[in-house]
Amino acid sequence: MMKKFALLTLSIALFTPSFAYSADLDLGIYELNRGEFKAAIAEFEPLVAQEYAPAQYQMGIIYLNGYGVIKNEKKALELFNLAAAQNYPDALFQLSLLYSAGDVVKQDLKTAYALMEKAANQDLPRAQFNLGVMLYNGEGVTRNYLQASRWYQKAADQNYALAQFNLALMYYDGKGVAKSTEMSYIWNIIAAKNGYRKAEQSRDMDERNLSVDQIKSAREKADAIYRKIIEQRELRNRRLS
Secondary structure (H helix, E strand, C coil), X not given: CCCCCCCCCCCCCCCCCCCCCCHHHHHHHHHHHCXXXXXXXXXXXXXXHCCCHHHHHHHHHHHHHCCCCCCCHHHHHHHHHHHHHCCXXXXXXXXXXXXXXXXXXXXXXXXXXXXXXXXXXXXXXXXXXXXXXXXXXXXXXXXXXXXXXXXXXXXXXXXXXXXXXXXHHXXXXXXXXXXXXXXXXXXXXXXXXXXXXXXXXXXXXXXXXXXXXXXHHHHHHHHHHHHHHHHHHHHHHHHHC
């Protein structure tokens, strides 16, 4: 039976930055996420005045969406560029999305790819995932399944479920990696552990094509990989705290 799943497309921007650098920034993000926009702006604006990249990014999100202010895409773009000039990964990621979409700025897929690559090289998992999508589809870059699989792997190793699912599909199809139903099954198990429903369906379809012994072995491997992923994440969090 053929799978009827398509690889997931580009991830979108989230509110929370990769790292929280100060109590004021944390408080601003907290207020922003609960819809208290004026309170969030009061926390961010002094940090923007200090040219603090994470706050510039957050204020860019506010102006881009009109949260508590009149929507101002030009101002948002200016703030994203200021933060990106400091190599702030979330701003690079957001700018890449804008250049891909072509609504706020003229569409430029090559620039979008270059910006996403800079963000991905700073270990931002959703940027690593998006870069994989771009390479898989040939968006702003020559299509390259091998490189796509490698970026999916990097994001998957950071427990990014969408990348884990796409990596499973690449193993199932044998694109960029050696064709392996077992490896597809393993990564679908891991993505399913993270609550991704499509991975549950894909996992069950993989299982039909494996023997009882193969299923047992794959489950053990998946559990070991997942434990290692969680351990590595905890180590990273401790280093950053």
